[in-house]
Amino acid sequence: AQSVTQPDIHITVSEGASLELRCNYSYGATPYLFWYVQSPGQGLQLLLKYFSGDTLVQGIKGFEAEFKRSQSSFNLRKPSVHWSDAAEYFCAVGGLTGGGNKLTFGTGTQLKVEL
Amino acid sequence: IAGITQAPTSQILAAGRRMTLRCTQDMRHNAMYWYRQDLGLGLRLIHYSNTAGTTGKGEVPDGYSVSRANTDDFPLTLASAVPSQTSVYFCASSQDRGNSPLHFGNGTRLTVT
Numbered sequence: 001a002q003s004v005t006q007p008d009i010h011i012t013v014s015e016g017a018s019l020e021l022r023c024n025y026s027y028g029a030t031p032y033l034f035w036y037v038q039s040p041g042q043g044l045q046l047l048l049k050y051f052s053g054d055t056l057v058q059g060i061k062g063f064e065a066e067f068k069r070s071q072s073s074f075n076l077r078k079p080s081v082h083w084s085d086a087a088e089y090f091c092a093v094g095g096l097t098g099g100g101n102k103l104t105f106g107t108g109t110q111l112k113v114e115l
Numbered sequence: 116i117a118g119i120t121q122a123p124t125s126q127i128l129a130a131g132r133r134m135t136l137r138c139t140q141d142m143r144h145n146a147m148y149w150y151r152q153d154l155g156l157g158l159r160l161i162h163y164s165n166t167a168g169t170t171g172k173g174e175v176p177d178g179y180s181v182s183r184a185n186t187d188d189f190p191l192t193l194a195s196a197v198p199s200q201t202s203v204y205f206c207a208s209s210q211d212r213g214n215s216p217l218h219f220g221n222g223t224r225l226t227v228t
Binding site: 004009034036041042043044045046049090102103104105106107108 | 150155157173205219220221
C-alpha cells in the first residue's frame with residue numbers, strides 16, 4: 001500500500017530564511033509525487049509535481065523539490081521564505097496502479113513565518 | 116473562472132439526517148474525487164470516478180455514496196449522518212488518471228451533532 005510521511009507537524013522560520021519540508025513515501029512502483037499548499041479556508045493548490053526525468057523540479061512561488069529514490073524522499077525547499085508562504089503543505093504520492101489517480105496524502109506540515 | 120464549485124460552504128446537520136454535498140466542475144475533466152480532511156490525518160479519499168457513469172471506493176467509503184450521471188457533477192451523499200462524519204470535505208477533479216494534477220474546490224465544512 002502506498003503511504004506518505006511528513007515528519008514535521010509544525011515548522012517556524014524567519015522571513016528570508018531558507019526552508020526545507022520533509023516528505024518520505026512508500027510506493028510499489030514508479031511514483032508520481034506532488035506538493036500542494038493550502039491557505040486557511042481554501043482548497044489545495046498544486047505547487048509542483050514529479051513524474052520522471054530530472055529529479056530536481058521547479059514549481060510555483062519559488063519552490064523546488066528533489067526526488068531521491070534511494071531515500072524514498074521528495075523534500076520541498078525554498079531559498080528565501082516570504083511571510084505569504086505561511087500555510088499548510090501536503091506531500092502526496094500516486095501512480096497508475098489500481099486505476100485512477102488515487103493520491104495518498106501526508107498529514108501535512110503547518111508553516112509559520114516570523115517577521 | 117473555470118474551476119470546481121462546492122455547496123454548501125458549511126452545514127450543521129443533526130445525526131441521522133440525510134445530506135448531499137454538491138460538486139460541479141466546468142473544466143470537462145474526466146476524473147473526480149471526494150476527500151475528507153481531518154486534523155492530524157491529512158486528506159483521505161472517500162470515493163472517486165474515473166469517468167461519467169463509473170465510480171469506485173477510496174480509503175474511507177463507509178457511510179457515503181456517490182453518483183456520476185454526467186461529466187460535470189459528482190454529488191456525495193451521507194444517507195444517515197453520524198458525528199464521526201464531522202469533517203471538511205473537498206471535491207477534486209483531474210483531466211484523467213495517472214499524472215494529471217488534482218484541482219480542488221474550496222471545501223464544505225460539515226458538523227454532525
